[in-house]
Structure formats: structure tokens, C-alpha cells
Amino acid sequence: MSKKTLANLSASDLSGKRALVRVDFNVPLDDQGNITDDTRIRAALPTIQDLMQKGAKVILASHFGRPKGVDDKLRLTPVAKRLSELLGQEVIKCDDCIGDEVASKVSGMQNGQVLLLENVRFHKEEEKNDPEFAKQLAANADIYVNDAFGTAHRAHASTEGVTHYLSPSVAGYLIEKELQYLQSAIENPQRPLAAIIGGSKVSSKIGVIETLLEKCDKLILGGGMIFTFYKARGLSVGKSLVEDDKLELAKSLEAKAKERGVQMLLPTDVVVADKFAADANAETVSVENIPDDGMGLDVGPDSVKMFQDALAECKSVIWNGPMGVFEFDKFAVGTEAIARTLADLTKQGVTTIIGGGDSVAAVEKVGVADQMSHISTGGGASLELLEGKELPGIAALDEA
Ligand SMILES: Nc1ncnc2c1ncn2[C@@H]1O[C@H](COP(=O)(O)OP(=O)(O)O)[C@@H](O)[C@H]1O
Numbered sequence: 001m002s003k004k005t006l007a008n009l010s011a012s013d014l015s016g017k018r019a020l021v022r023v024d025f026n027v028p029l030d031d032q033g034n035i036t037d038d039t040r041i042r043a044a045l046p047t048i049q050d051l052m053q054k055g056a057k058v059i060l061a062s063h064f065g066r067p068k069g070v071d072d073k074l075r076l077t078p079v080a081k082r083l084s085e086l087l088g089q090e091v092i093k094c095d096d097c098i099g100d101e102v103a104s105k106v107s108g109m110q111n112g113q114v115l116l117l118e119n120v121r122f123h124k125e126e127e128k129n130d131p132e133f134a135k136q137l138a139a140n141a142d143i144y145v146n147d148a149f150g151t152a153h154r155a156h157a158s159t160e161g162v163t164h165y166l167s168p169s170v171a172g173y174l175i176e177k178e179l180q181y182l183q184s185a186i187e188n189p190q191r192p193l194a195a196i197i198g199g200s201k202v203s204s205k206i207g208v209i210e211t212l213l214e215k216c217d218k219l220i221l222g223g224g225m226i227f228t229f230y231k232a233r234g235l236s237v238g239k240s241l242v243e244d245d246k247l248e249l250a251k252s253l254e255a256k257a258k259e260r261g262v263q264m265l266l267p268t269d270v271v272v273a274d275k276f277a278a279d280a281n282a283e284t285v286s287v288e289n290i291p292d293d294g295m296g297l298d299v300g301p302d303s304v305k306m307f308q309d310a311l312a313e314c315k316s317v318i319w320n321g322p323m324g325v326f327e328f329d330k331f332a333v334g335t336e337a338i339a340r341t342l343a344d345l346t347k348q349g350v351t352t353i354i355g356g357g358d359s360v361a362a363v364e365k366v367g368v369a370d371q372m373s374h375i376s377t378g379g380g381a382s383l384e385l386l387e388g389k390e391l392p393g394i395a396a397l398d399e400a
């Protein structure tokens with residue numbers, strides 16, 4: 001990558017230095033406040049442990065949820081506890097991210113110790129990227145490491161602003177790994193490259209579909225967005241999700257695929273339900289025969305087989321968005337089949353990349369998350385990267 005990374009800094013650069021490390025510890029909690037998935041905490045460990053071993057004083061900053069002011073339910077206390085367990089060492093926890101308490105705790109730190117600041121979004125200045133607030137965050141540190149890939153698409157004080165006050169400003173190992181997979185998947189893939197795009201609406205995936213049409217050899221579409229394509233082709237879609245203002249766009253995307261020689265695959269059969277519910281009655285129909293009172297909630301078995309055949313010829317696959325309403329078991333079959341297919345392909349040497357968000361939840365539900373080449377820790381961030389957008393939290397870092 002073109003940016004300076006933590007790998008470029010040696011123990012002599014880091015020993016005794018106060019390193020402000022932006023991580024994305026925005027993890028899910030249950031009703032009792034227990035962390036239900038610590039993937040994002042584990043993903044930051046290589047950077048934290050490297051800094052500890054090189055003798056830095058590690059000051060971690062993260063947001064948590066979207067609070068409006070201080071919110072006791074969105075304190076990072078459970079995260080500090082989990083991180084202490086994972087590191088096998090107590091993590092010092094602050095009640096704020098700036099101010100006297102932080103300054104005093106940081107000044108008492110030994111080399112190799114780890115401190116976690118409180119939720120940076122308790123201050124509205126964080127999301128405004130307020131320079132004064134960024135300066136206050138930077139005041140307790142010597143250098144800056146950004147390892148918060150999931151938040152790299154936000155130009156906030158702790159992701160962008162602080163880089164103006166700390167030098168060097170480098171990328172951590174998670175950001176380096178995410179870029180390595182996601183960027184090389186579209187810039188320099190092993191071909192053929194297939195992209196599988198699903199999810200609810202075509203409107204939220206236009207950017208990524210347009211970019212991928214420039215890059216991939218096969219584009220497989222599933223999820224709710226397919227019904228907008230069918231309607232654009234003149235088919236009846238019953239009560240399925242349709243964006244009537246995107247019919248022309250769907251037509252133009254199909255035309256663009258044809259023009260570029262990209263094989264665009266839409267399902268040939270779908271599972272329709274009589275209502276949007278886990279206990280709905282379901283039947284599989286061909287896409288030409290969707291009943292007026294039917295709602296398409298999953299791709300059908302013939303489509304899965306067609307997708308599997310197309311994927312079997314590929315050397316790289318990027319997947320973003322589920323094939324159906326996978327939250328309901330009855331309509332999770334297509335999504336689960338794709339997850340298993342990608343796990344099998346990975347074993348055969350195919351590079352498989354899961355681009356964050358609901359697709360990751362689907363892969364985890366099937367229990368094959370550890371069998372993929374790469375699972376992104378950022379939903380919005382990975383989508384923006386795949387769309388070819390610049391991520392401000394990365395753009396602000398020092399050039400290598
Ligand atoms: N046929 C469908 N009709 C309605 N919603 C669907 C359909 N297929 C998938 N979805 C919904 O799409 C949602 C995920 O969409 P999206 O947020 O775009 O994906 P991602 O989070 O992977 O980017 C899921 O909640 C899923 O239930």
C-alpha cells in the first residue's frame with residue numbers, strides 16, 4: 001500500500017512513545033450488556049500486541065454506537081474487560097477521552113501498558129471533525145496509528161483530524177490487511193473474478209455494481225434488488241420489493257454488462273411467500289410465474305445450481321449482501337448455499353472475500369466464517385472501498 005504502516009516502525013521508533021491508536025470496537029451487545037461478537041476486538045490484537053512488544057504506551061480510542069451526548073449504555077467498559085482477557089493484562093479504562101483524568105492516567109503509564117479511552121462520540125465534536133477536539137485527543141500522544149477499518153470512511157476527529165497534530169500517522173495491521181484483500185480483489189485479481197451482490201435494494205448498491213461492472217468477469221445478483229430488474233424486463237413481481245424509480249437504471253446496468261462482456265446472472269427461480277414472516281407459506285416458482293399475491297424472499301434451487309456452476313470457473317469471488325431474507329430460516333437456503341459454496345471454493349484455492357455487513361452475519365450463521373480467505377470488519381467502509389471511493393481515515397495517513 002502507498003501509506004506508511006506500523007510495520008515501518010521499529011522498537012527504537014516506538015519504545016517509550018505514547019501511541020494513540022484508533023480502533024473500531026463498535027461491537028454488538030445483548031440486552032444484559034454482554035458482547036455477543038468480539039471479532040472486531042480480536043482483529044485489532046496484532047496491532048496492539050506489536051505496539052506493546054515494541055515498548056509503546058498504547059492509548060486506544062473508539063466510538064461505540066451513535067450516542068447523542070454521554071450515554072451510560074454506550075460506555076466502553078465491557079470492551080475494556082474483554083480486551084483485558086484477550087491480552088492477559090489489565091487494560092486501564094478512562095471515563096472520558098480528553099481532559100485531566102486522561103492526562104494523569106497516561107502520564108502514569110509504563111511501556112507496554114494499554115489504556116482505553118471512553119467512547120469518543122460522547123463529544124459531538126468527534127463527528128464534526130472539530131480541530132480543537134482533535135488537538136485535545138492528540139495532546140496525550142506522540143504518534144498515531146489508525147487501525148479502525150470499519151470507521152475509515154468517516155472523516156471524524158479521531159480518524160482524520162488527529163493526523164494533523166501527530167507524526168508519524170500510520171496504518172495498523174488490520175487496515176493493511178483489509179486493503180490488501182479488498183483493493184487487490186478489484187485492482188489485480190486472479191481471473192475470472194465473480195462478484196455476488198445481494199441485499200435489499202438496488203439503490204444502496206448502485207455504486208458498487210457500477211464499479212464492479214468495470215472490474216469483474218461475472219456478476220451474480222440476488223436478494224430483494226432482483227425484482228427491480230425483473231420488472232424492468234416486463235415481468236410481474238407480485239408483492240416483491242421493487243424500486244419503481246430505479247427501473248431505467250436496472251435496464252442500463254444490464255445494457256452496460258452486455259456492452260462490457262460481463263456475464264450478468266439473475267436468478268431463474270425464486271421462493272415466494274404469502275407474507276413477510278418467518279412462518280409464511282413458501283413455494284418455489286420460475287421468475288416468469290411469480291403470483292400476484294406472492295412476495296419473493298429467496299432465490300430458488302435452480303438459480304443456486306446456476307450460480308454454483310458459474311462460480312466453479314472462477315479464481316476470485318467478492319460477496320456483498322445476502323441472497324434472501326436469511327434472518328428467517330425458511331428463506332435462508334439460498335444464502336446458506338452460497339456461503340457453503342464459497343467455503344468449498346476457498347479449499348480449492350479460490351480467493352473468497354466477504355465484504356462486511358449482513359453477508360458476514362450470514363456466513364457466521366452457517367459456521368463457515370473461518371473458511372473464507374477474508375472477511376471484512378467494515379460494512380460501509382468495504383462497500384465504499386469497492387465503489388472506488390477514497391476513505392478519509394486512510395487518505396489522511398503519511399505516505400510510505
Ligand atoms: N428478497 C428480499 N426481499 C426483501 N428483503 C430482502 C430480500 N433479500 C434480502 N433481503 C434483506 O436485505 C437485507 C440486507 O441488505 P443490505 O443491508 O443491502 O445488505 P448488506 O448489509 O449485506 O450490505 C437483509 O436484512 C435481508 O433480509
Ligand SMILES: O=C(OP(=O)(O)O)[C@H](O)COP(=O)(O)O
Binds near residue numbers: 024026066151377379
Ligand atoms: O459498524 C460500523 O459500520 P458498519 O455497520 O457499516 O460495518 C462502524 O463501526 C461505523 O459506524 P457508523 O456507521 O456509526 O459510523
